[in-house]
Amino acid sequence: MKRSKPISSATASRRKPRSRNGVAELRDLQQHFARAVMRPPDRNQRMQSRAADGRPMRRVASEFIKPNDRLTAFERLEIYNRSYWFRLLDCFHEDYRGLRTVLGDRKFERLTSAYLSKYPSHSFTLRNLGDRLVKFLEENPRWTRPRRDLVLQMARLEWAIVEAFDNEKKTAVTADELLDKDPRRLRLDLQPYITLLKLDYPLDEYMVTLKKRGALRSEASNTVELSLPAPRRRSIPLPKREQLFLAVHRHDESVYYKRLEPEAFRVLAALQRGATLGAACAQAARSAREAAAIASRLKEWFSSWSALGWFYRKEKS
């Protein structure tokens, strides 16, 4: 290739603009581009031949993208379309390994595509890609059939893991600080990284099994992926029904599951809802026998929870 004579970088500034398109024109072009890029691919993982409005995508692409001697406008746009979907599907594969295993690869990919079409990413970080997945599943029962509870609970658990991984840790209240406090006035809240889950399946054990065969969550970068991870056979049997109460939390910067007694779960849930300690214990006890059980175990529970740094004091009591 012939190299041209160096020119000053100011050259472009001195030229007269051909058009005066401002923010509105830029937005219009970006909307066109984004609509095409975010349109789900066809069965063969290629860009769909028609746009959402029914027009041929080849015509749509050629309206704003130049072809070259090797690629049509459609093919150039398709590079971005495929890259978008593979990047997001790849992220979902990593963050929702449990859900993928429960649903199977094919249904999981169709679900991901449907979810992201309805709720495209609204955050700068891929970490938040699944923050409306549970809502979507509740709105669209066809994706959870025939195992509605299992699918929904797995989605809730996997989002809880995302939250436990890097949510804020506020200054914890120590066990000593709780001594001599009036339980009728004491309000505590759970750390933002803790999620309480009532489950009908032992999904904690299921996730531990999956993790042994899994990989680390990947990071953001600006590279392009044009292939998906290879599908895997469902080699782990689905869990059998067993009710349990779980706290998904973080300790020493690792995510853990802690099984809770039902009464303990209810005390924590009431505290999380804003009840005072006294009210939380009262709400958690459904009978005189439970009240006695709570009273006898409360010191032990709070000693353990405080040691884990689970509580912080609400700013306003």
Added chain:
Amino acid sequence: MPRAERVSALGVPTSEMPANGFNGHTDYGIGIGLRVPHYNHILTEKPVVDWFEIISENFMCDGGRPLRILDQILEQYRVVQHGVSMYFGNADPLDREHLKKLRRLIKRTNTPWLTDHLCWGSVDGSYSHDLLPMPYTFAAARITARKIREARDFLEIPIAVENVSSYAEFHVSEMTEWEFLSEVVELADCGILLDVNNIYVSSRNHDFDPFDYLDNVPHHRVAQLHIAGHTKYEKYVLDTHDHPVISPVWKLYAHAIQRCGPTATLLEWDARIPSFDEVHNEALKANQFRDRVAKEAALA
């Protein structure tokens, strides 16, 4: 004895260029990207590395392991922040919450300068998580430059924008990519993170001479250089950061530092990541080109 000064095409002494206002007047050497598979090696072996580049978004969280790792790295190493989602080229305004999170991270890392891409990536609040190509128009340049200035004023730190690899061109474009880059950085009065691999990739995809690109950007604004590997397909080249740097890209790199001086250089390796030593050794190959330029400058 004062060192003889070599003068760039723009009349700027190259010996003064690597440390400039756009990289916080620092004189960083060869760095590599901080990546998860290398955390353990870095924290236990503490290898000698001049600096690490971090992807800002991976640490713009409120707690947990990412920030603990980062703090451990910061105890030992210099870190420069590189972003992938500021999207200066968006028609949408800058996201204030994003900027606030970024400012908190900047206070933590003390990065001397901050980089992100000359691209767009979201519209009407929907994010592509990609680095999408700009239409090279004067209006887009003005909009983009205004937002770079706005971000710099808010973050109070030098900003350099990186040229991206691209696979599509727009009918509405009014200038070349390098003219657009130059227009934006002059209007914004900001730095350039010149990615020579991206120049190579785009030159293959859009049939231009990459040396024209290198010769025609304002060299005195180059704060940092990027090198990386890519993947060739039958009809186009894809920026994949999953291979060593190929010879034509090293030639471009050599040309770039002849123009810009031995500027802070970073090797990106983001997929199929090999051992730490393999990545670091690949990055250190840049030294032979930097040394050559330094010797030439001394002899001139």
